Amino acid sequence: MKLLNSVVLGTALFSSVVLAHTMTVLPSHFVQSKTGGFITVDLSATNMTFQADKGIGVDAFQVYLPDGSISKPAAVFQGKRKSLADVALTTDGTYRLENGGTARFFTSYELNGERKRLMGDKQKAAAELPKGAEKVVTTQGRNRAFAFVTVNKPTEAVLTPTGHGLEFSMDRHPADVVAGEAVTMTLLVDGKPAAGVELDLSRDGELYRNEPGRIHHTTDQSGRFSFTAPEAGRYLLEAAYEANSPSTKADKVRESFTWAFEVALP
Amino acid sequence: MLLLSVCSSASYGASLQIELALPKPEHGPYHRPYVAVWIEDPAEKPVRLIEIWREKPDWIKDLRRFWRKTGRADQPLVDARTGATKGPGVYHLKWLGDDNDGKVVAAGEYLLVIEAAREHGGRNIVKQKFNWGGSTIDLTLPAGSEIGAVTLKSEK
Numbered sequence: 001m002k003l004l005n006s007v008v009l010g011t012a013l014f015s016s017v018v019l020a021h022t023m024t025v026l027p028s029h030f031v032q033s034k035t036g037g038f039i040t041v042d043l044s045a046t047n048m049t050f051q052a053d054k055g056i057g058v059d060a061f062q063v064y065l066p067d068g069s070i071s072k073p074a075a076v077f078q079g080k081r082k083s084l085a086d087v088a089l090t091t092d093g094t095y096r097l098e099n100g101g102t103a104r105f106f107t108s109y110e111l112n113g114e115r116k117r118l119m120g121d122k123q124k125a126a127a128e129l130p131k132g133a134e135k136v137v138t139t140q141g142r143n144r145a146f147a148f149v150t151v152n153k154p155t156e157a158v159l160t161p162t163g164h165g166l167e168f169s170m171d172r173h174p175a176d177v178v179a180g181e182a183v184t185m186t187l188l189v190d191g192k193p194a195a196g197v198e199l200d201l202s203r204d205g206e207l208y209r210n211e212p213g214r215i216h217h218t219t220d221q222s223g224r225f226s227f228t229a230p231e232a233g234r235y236l237l238e239a240a241y242e243a244n245s246p247s248t249k250a251d252k253v254r255e256s257f258t259w260a261f262e263v264a265l266p
Numbered sequence: 267m268l269l270l271s272v273c274s275s276a277s278y279g280a281s282l283q284i285e286l287a288l289p290k291p292e293h294g295p296y297h298r299p300y301v302a303v304w305i306e307d308p309a310e311k312p313v314r315l316i317e318i319w320r321e322k323p324d325w326i327k328d329l330r331r332f333w334r335k336t337g338r339a340d341q342p343l344v345d346a347r348t349g350a351t352k353g354p355g356v357y358h359l360k361w362l363g364d365d366n367d368g369k370v371v372a373a374g375e376y377l378l379v380i381e382a383a384r385e386h387g388g389r390n391i392v393k394q395k396f397n398w399g400g401s402t403i404d405l406t407l408p409a410g411s412e413i414g415a416v417t418l419k420s421e422k
Contacts, residue, residue, distance in 0.1 A: 031327050031333070031338075032327060033323050033324060033325070033326040033327035033333060033337065033338065034322075034323045034324045037324075150338075152338050152341075153338050153339050154338070175334070175338075176334065178334070264330050264334060265330045265331070265389070265391075266331065266391075
């Protein structure tokens, strides 16, 4: 039963990964050789990878400094097609730029054969669901979009998994992803390698070619995903995971992230 | 003392002479290129930084491979091997068969890497395998847009 569930979920999840707007955090530079400068970060919801479509809220945007502490951007602007954040790079090391990350509850149901959705957990749904609602499922969802930027020598503090939710570890630093070189990452849920994580790897420039050339992968028990980027450029990894996790607030947990990264010239 | 250790590398044939041309581009505004020349082992780990020609730190990252392999991690080494940027011309460099610590390297296969990047220009990388400590080296590499002809010769 559990297996069947995960297969059905997998299919639903896959389409949601592909069809929904994708939230991305895209820095103007991934690598810098000088401290004391700035980068400007694009925050957008997109259909094609890095093709800005809708500016998104900037309130949840945070800068994780190389020592792991959290800071705010120097300036923000929410635009119609993309939002912007200026980030000061005052020290050496690796920064994580992250948007989102707050858990939200939503309850989906069917009414007279039509699928509907209500924002709220099980208690709220119990109070607000219309009469005759069927197939009621409440999901606790959390979505993050992030990127890493490295000034001078790479550091690890902002990469280390916290053991909470959907994360990843990798056999190299994000500043060391190079065209033609194999990369292996391990998708983690609550700190452990996770099966059934849906991945979608894409690269910049989809508007200017016929074949998007996306790679889809579902992790097995090892949680691993290996890829070799054929050419240098900007890439996006989308990851999503859903599991039954009954609690007083929800029936399921859904965790997702997008990671924008640079594949360097060899 | 340093001189002595240099002399002891003579058993492999003393030095690798590198002749490197920087071309004169025909179009556009000209800024002198940033250039790095170094030796890697067969696992592509850097062994010896020979020279880096650069000005402001802002643009060193544009020497992508150099930056990733050496520049970002070893500032004292970079500072020690830094020279001013150079205009079009022919330049002569030398590797004495030592590593970054001044120790003589083992005989075997190595890689000479030359990377050049120019503002408003392009980026070129030359990677040439050679066998150090064995047969005579005499190689001529074709010119690219940012790195002109390169010749490698071993010298006793």
